[in-house]
Amino acid sequence: MSAPLSTTRAIGLVAGREFQTQVQKKSFLISNAIILVAIVAGIVAMSVFGGGDEERPTVGIVGTSSLSTTLGALGDATGSPLEISELPDADAGRTEIAAGELEVALIPGDDGSVVALTESDIDSTLKTLIDAAVAQEAQSAALTGQGVDPAEIAAAAAQATVTVEAIDPPDPEQGERMILAIVAVILLYMQILMFGMYVAMGVVEEKSSRVVELLLSTLRPLQLLWGKILGIGAVGLLQLAAYGVVGVGAALATDTLTITGTAISVFAGTLGWFVLGFAFFAVLYAAAGSMVSRQEDVNSTSGPLMFIILAMFFAAFSSIDDPEATWSTVLSWIPPFSAILMPLRIAAGVASPFQIVGTIVLMVAVTALLGLVAAKIYQRSILRIGRTVTWKEALGR
Incomplete structure (x- = not known):
């Protein structure tokens, strides 16, 4: 007569039998293979379709005005980068707007004014950037006319910064x-x-x-x-x-x-x-x-x-x-x-x-x-x- 199994060995034998019975089922293998493939496919789809860069507003500026540099710098500084291109004339701006290649075409005037051509309306954020850029250009022109270097004013203003110290900073993760x-x-x-x-x-x-x-x-x-x-x-x-x-x-x-x-x-x-x-x-x-x-x-x-x-x-x-x-x-x-x-x-x-x-x-x-x-x-x-x-x-x- 064989000796009775020890408790550890008996539990181990039953556990091994249950484990093998479950993992050898075709339904278990097939269902888990499908789920694993679905997990990978879902994550890849998220990275492809959900991880793209946000589309930048497109702006065209007639001529080689310094407005292009000012507007681009403001957009980057405020976290709203723009796609800026140079246009030969106003007619080219109208053509690209009609074709959907531009959202706004800016036509600087001799007196510092700017005409903004658009198909129907301008996004409020983009309009604010354009207004700020035009105002900054006008201010620079006025300072230059008074014999003041706008670069010195900008350098002095850049030193007046605000440092934020949060007691409970947000978790970036x-x-x-x-x-x-x-x-x-x-x-x-x-x-x-x-x-x-x-x-x-x-x-x-x-x-x-x-x-x-x-x-x-x-x-x-x-x-x-x-x-x-x-x-x-x-x-x-x-x-x-x-x-x-x-x-x-x-x-x-x-x-x-x-x-x-x-x-x-x-x-x-x-x-x-x-x-x-x-x-x-x-x-x-x-x-x-x-x-x-x-x-x-x-x-x-x-x-x-x-x-x-x-x-x-x-x-x-x-x-x-x-x-x-x-x-x-x-x-x-x-x-x-x-x-x-x-x-x-x-x-x-x-x-x-x-x-x-x-x-x-x-x-x-x-x-x-x-x-x-x-x-x-x-x-x-x-x-x-x-x-x-x-x-x-x-x-x-």
Whole structure:
């Protein structure tokens, strides 16, 4: 008679079996290949169609007036660069405006006045720049007429600068941080919900086919429970890691994403919080699955878990605009909300090291306690074929 398997080896064998069963499914391989291709294609499309330079307003100036230099300098200084070209005469300006090649054609007069030709109307920003350039040209001409060098006036004015010192300067990476936070929230929601249901469905499948009776002839119930959770969890972690590596790699390669350190830390944090969030719900989904004998009855026992996951998702999305809100900060300390709110806060750069460590400890502690309760339910329910086991029966002494 062979010696009984050690707990570690038994759990490892069950986990390996679950892992191989999941990753060898054609549906799993094909669906993930399609998703990975879609991720790369979407990021490439964003870089091609969304990353182009903003089109500059086109202005033509008749002759070789210094107005061209003044207008170009003002546009650059105000963050509204212009595309300026030289025109031989006013008729050429009218022709290019009619053809849509110019927005405005400027015709300087001998008395300092300027005529601005346009098809219908001039953009208000462009009109302001033109007015300022014409006024500056007139001022320079007047100073020159009085024997004053305009260059000396400009040099003196340039020294009178204003230096801004912000008490709370804006984060230049805030936009990309928010994008990373949104992606992390969506991925965590989908992965925790999907792989939690995989655990429940797997438990029910073994129970309804009576395979569990054969397995329990050589394994203890807790060995089977934890082996299934670890095996399916490893598949979810592998899938999430593949999405992250391909997505972050493609975004960095196409310059869609530039904050390399933050992107990698958010990626690593998302993987870690998936492990914690999945473990929290997997033990509960396994217990819920053990209470029924048909897959169509799973929702009757696992429904409350789905509502909790949905509540986590909506809470996270509601706090994206203000991750430092009091309610969001308080809720992020409460398991299982920590699993989806903390990656968001880490991505937004508002989570302190104390909060990160503290929420991890709380999440692990609560998961361990729930694991004990779920294991008791699993042991009492897994061999009871037929009607659905009530919560009172499952938790009874």
